[in-house]
Amino acid sequence: MTDLNLIRNFAIIAHIDHGKSTLADRMIELCGGLSKREMTEQVLDSMDIEKERGITIKAQTVRLEYKANDGQTYQLNLMDTPGHVDFSYEVSRSLAACEGSVLVVDATQGVEAQTLANVYLALGNDHEILPVLNKVDLPSSDTQKVKEQIEDVIGLDTSNAVETSGKTGAGVPILLESIVKNLPAPRGNVDAPLKALLIDSWYDSYLGVVILVRIHDGVLKKKMNITMMSNGATYQIDRIGVFTPKMQDKEQLSAGEIGFLTASIKSVSDCHIGDTITETKRPCENMLEGFKPSVSVVFCSIFPVDSSQYDALKDALAKLKLNDASINYTNENSEALGLGFRCGFLGLLHMEIIEERLQREFDLDIITTAPSVAYHLKLSNGTEMILHNPADMPDLSTVSEIKEPMVKATILVPDEYLGSVLKLCTERRGVQLDLTYVGTRAMAVYKIPLNEIVFDFYDRLKSISSGYASFDYELIGDEPSDLVKVQILINEEPVDALAFLCHRSEAESRGRQICERLKDLIPRHLFKIPIQAAIGGRIVARETISALRKDVTAKCYGGDVTRKRKLLDKQKEGKSRMRQFGKVEVPQSAFIEALRIGDK
Amino acid sequence: MFKPLSVYFHWPYCKSKCPYCDFFKKVQKNVDETSLVKEYISELEYYQNLVPQRKVQSIFFGGGTPSLMNPKTVEKLIETVFCLWKPQENLEITLEANPNSDRPHLFSDLKNAGVNRLSLGVQALNESDLKFLGRTHTLKEAYKSIDEVLKVFDNHSIDLIYSRPHQKLEDWEKELQQAVSFGFKHLSLYQLTIEEGTVFFNKGVQALEDEKASKMYQTTVDFLREHGYPRYEVSNFAMPVYESIHNKCYWQGDDYIGIGESAHGRLNISEQNFAYVHPHISEKLSSHERAEELLIMGLRLQKGINKTHFKEICGLDFDTFIDQEKLHTLVAEGFLIDKPNVLRATDQGFLVLDKLVLELF
Ligand SMILES: Nc1nc2c(ncn2[C@@H]2O[C@H](COP(=O)(O)OP(=O)(O)O)[C@@H](O)[C@H]2O)c(=O)[nH]1
Ligand SMILES: C[S@@+](CC[C@H](N)C(=O)[O-])C[C@H]1O[C@@H](n2cnc3c(N)ncnc32)[C@H](O)[C@@H]1O
Ligand code: SF4
Numbered sequence: 036m037t038d039l040n041l042i043r044n045f046a047i048i049a050h051i052d053h054g055k056s057t058l059a060d061r062m063i064e065l066c067g068g069l070s071k072r073e074m075t076e077q078v079l080d081s082m083d084i085e086k087e088r089g090i091t092i093k094a095q096t097v098r099l100e101y102k103a104n105d106g107q108t109y110q111l112n113l114m115d116t117p118g119h120v121d122f123s124y125e126v127s128r129s130l131a132a133c134e135g136s137v138l139v140v141d142a143t144q145g146v147e148a149q150t151l152a153n154v155y156l157a158l159g160n161d162h163e164i165l166p167v168l169n170k171v172d173l174p175s176s177d178t179q180k181v182k183e184q185i186e187d188v189i190g191l192d193t194s195n196a197v198e199t200s201g202k203t204g205a206g207v208p209i210l211l212e213s214i215v216k217n218l219p220a221p222r223g224n225v226d227a228p229l230k231a232l233l234i235d236s237w238y239d240s241y242l243g244v245v246i247l248v249r250i251h252d253g254v255l256k257k258k259m260n261i262t263m264m265s266n267g268a269t270y271q272i273d274r275i276g277v278f279t280p281k282m283q284d285k286e287q288l289s290a291g292e293i294g295f296l297t298a299s300i301k302s303v304s305d306c307h308i309g310d311t312i313t314e315t316k317r318p319c320e321n322m323l324e325g326f327k328p329s330v331s332v333v334f335c336s337i338f339p340v341d342s343s344q345y346d347a348l349k350d351a352l353a354k355l356k357l358n359d360a361s362i363n364y365t366n367e368n369s370e371a372l373g374l375g376f377r378c379g380f381l382g383l384l385h386m387e388i389i390e391e392r393l394q395r396e397f398d399l400d401i402i403t404t405a406p407s408v409a410y411h412l413k414l415s416n417g418t419e420m421i422l423h424n425p426a427d428m429p430d431l432s433t434v435s436e437i438k439e440p441m442v443k444a445t446i447l448v449p450d451e452y453l454g455s456v457l458k459l460c461t462e463r464r465g466v467q468l469d470l471t472y473v474g475t476r477a478m479a480v481y482k483i484p485l486n487e488i489v490f491d492f493y494d495r496l497k498s499i500s501s502g503y504a505s506f507d508y509e510l511i512g513d514e515p516s517d518l519v520k521v522q523i524l525i526n527e528e529p530v531d532a533l534a535f536l537c538h539r540s541e542a543e544s545r546g547r548q549i550c551e552r553l554k555d556l557i558p559r560h561l562f563k564i565p566i567q568a569a570i571g572g573r574i575v576a577r578e579t580i581s582a583l584r585k586d587v588t589a590k591c592y593g594g595d596v597t598r599k600r601k602l603l604d605k606q607k608e609g610k611s612r613m614r615q616f617g618k619v620e621v622p623q624s625a626f627i628e629a630l631r632i633g634d635k
Numbered sequence: 636m637f638k639p640l641s642v643y644f645h646w647p648y649c650k651s652k653c654p655y656c657d658f659f660k661k662v663q664k665n666v667d668e669t670s671l672v673k674e675y676i677s678e679l680e681y682y683q684n685l686v687p688q689r690k691v692q693s694i695f696f697g698g699g700t701p702s703l704m705n706p707k708t709v710e711k712l713i714e715t716v717f718c719l720w721k722p723q724e725n726l727e728i729t730l731e732a733n734p735n736s737d738r739p740h741l742f743s744d745l746k747n748a749g750v751n752r753l754s755l756g757v758q759a760l761n762e763s764d765l766k767f768l769g770r771t772h773t774l775k776e777a778y779k780s781i782d783e784v785l786k787v788f789d790n791h792s793i794d795l796i797y798s799r800p801h802q803k804l805e806d807w808e809k810e811l812q813q814a815v816s817f818g819f820k821h822l823s824l825y826q827l828t829i830e831e832g833t834v835f836f837n838k839g840v841q842a843l844e845d846e847k848a849s850k851m852y853q854t855t856v857d858f859l860r861e862h863g864y865p866r867y868e869v870s871n872f873a874m875p876v877y878e879s880i881h882n883k884c885y886w887q888g889d890d891y892i893g894i895g896e897s898a899h900g901r902l903n904i905s906e907q908n909f910a911y912v913h914p915h916i917s918e919k920l921s922s923h924e925r926a927e928e929l930l931i932m933g934l935r936l937q938k939g940i941n942k943t944h945f946k947e948i949c950g951l952d953f954d955t956f957i958d959q960e961k962l963h964t965l966v967a968e969g970f971l972i973d974k975p976n977v978l979r980a981t982d983q984g985f986l987v988l989d990k991l992v993l994e995l996f
Contacts, residue, residue: 561968586990587986587988594899596885605929
């Protein structure tokens, strides 16, 4: 049993690329969690996609043994957190399991939008925050200036801030020492009945369902019978352990500690994140506060390119959901694209990651429709509905009110790009809430409809600011909106998979954009094909694919027949993979390209 | 009655390679003709064994540049064919020649060797386009060869390539006018195709845009129709009675054998179809495959596909084989004409023939 005073539970929070993962690696190394040989770059990001994109998606935990200057050995439980806004929900969970946060700020960059967002989350969890100025090995680092920013913009005391380099390892021993000194020890009662927070759960192919817990009171032991307080389900503990970051078995976990357990739980869906776990024969009285359930904010439909892959897609989504409860999906049947799924995600990046995993880990060819947010509709008959699929759009005459989700967006940008950033925000129906300066950079705060953000906002922001703008947002409720459904007609026939919902002011330009793209993507036919965008019955954009002018082989003799036939067979096969709309054949790739977000 | 057979000899050598040409050919001097002839003859004998009961309706020396052959070799090969099969009465023997100036008696020698139809590959009727097409002959040499061919032979044809990059319709019309004035019995006029693997392809030479090319094609067809050369195949035009027997055999689905490197053949033996590639490597074609070929090739003819003939060759009923619903649409839209025993393309249909064929499956 570890003395509570010798435990420190902390999260590392940072803006993306400020060096959080590298620094975590250095700490692990210094505490001997892994030998040099075992250290692959950024051990904490375990998924390929995380490694490639350099972002952490799932929170990771590591227990370190640290021998401090006072001669005592401390147990440090370090939680890495996702750096992206889409996953602030996961950040909150990690934060709820800790008492303090290490705030990593790149000393060459200073405070960025996600620095702020993460700090606010940490303060919301009553965390003690230890500022760390990282990358001090770089000549362009300016610790003094960045400290001032932290004081001015965030209002944190920086007198005990630590200067580190994740690259050289400089300052890391001091950081460990400061964690012990400045971050609070957990509180709890070892003798009280077991009370543990279910932080996360996932499926491991060897161990089955694994649960990550933070013990608040009491002791968790092997063979113990436990109860999930939300539904009364009971299980017997098989294994208990911690990550060092390798899995290491333990006999028990006691108050203040973080670790994992397995208990022959069949499915991850039996584990409710935020639930309280207690001992069956000696239950605790009150449940922990838990978490708000995650809400899907971005939706799209996913279809297999080849309809025979429908079952494979279904299985893949189910597998992904096992370890990512925030994916939601229901069946969908599209006239154009066949059977598929309507899916909800935490945000655009989350959506992209899932799409990518479906393609790469499950080797599926998929088509995804334009992303949409969830609109709140009040109907004239008094009922309400949530609308995120253009296919479900009711007749507007039966709708009395439409509301769309709004976000508060915080953007930090060097002064010289401010003009274009403000313009972009205005174009996206943003309303300015605040405009201040952080050193030489401007910090603009806007209220913007979420729908404007999911549609290529971040890409545009990056490109107009040469990559210098940083951006974060939080949802702030719904506001009335003038929503329309734009239909795309190919040869006078509406194509359901291409329909989308958007604000009236953008309907025309986005409709035109899709028409223009389709014009180049649909091969010429024997007749000319009008491509139109329509709102209700009104055509707002039109392009025409002119009829095929010439397609005949000039020279075809006895020696060319075989080749011609084989070519024809190949074309026929290609044709069978096209989707038919009346007389028009549309290649699958046209859907993928036409629906691709942003500029090509 | 004996079924007709056509014999194709491939002579795979050229003086130099033209940048647009993807035919199988090599540039080689001092070709060992004697051993080649031996090989050709043993091939002929192989086929004679396979289909002894045929009447030869045509012989074609193609290439490559078969006019580089020794006329004696040509003679020897023709003789051999006649030893192996009976010739049909009005048998056609064609040889493809390139204009040249270094062999003064070439054309009369070829005539004496037995050739009775000469196809002259002129390709362009102006100096700069000849150069662009990488031809080894000048305009003057072309004129000289044209004169000789017209003098020596009764049946003759000229090859031209048009829709060259940047070619103007008016300029092509002038060349057409000139081509007609020579008095050839037959014209093969090909729109330039940028074939994969050729020098033009690798250099990124672009074919004329479809819009212009389609206009140029239709102008050509109309002009020749008025001047007594109706189109009988996509790129072939002839005075009545002078349509090439040999080339029609490909489009009608008659039997032919291919002799020489890379040459192809098709034989229908006891109601089964075989495709051959030199040296007599055979592949059995399914009825369906052969039907596809007959459709691809047959619609290229002005007279279209004879449905009875179609069934005789591949064994499938034409109207069942074709997607009838598509057919009706295409007929209604003016691309095809469907008669009880014949399906053929309209002028509008000829421009998009490849697409029509694809639609009909
Ligand atoms: N020069 C220097 N580069 C660093 C340091 N820490 C991290 N980096 C680099 O900064 C980039 C982002 O680091 P990473 O740890 O992935 O950031 P994260 O997104 O916050 O986890 C990587 O290319 C690191 O190699 C440092 O102290 N000095
Ligand atoms: C096999 S070539 C041989 C003829 C002969 N060697 C010559 O060059 O005249 C037959 C004809 O096909 C045509 N041809 C070859 N390549 C072509 C291309 N890429 N596009 C259009 N016509 C082509 C030419 O008109 C050529 O005369
Ligand atoms: S066009 Fe004729 S001469 Fe030119 S390379 Fe082809 S076969 Fe040889």
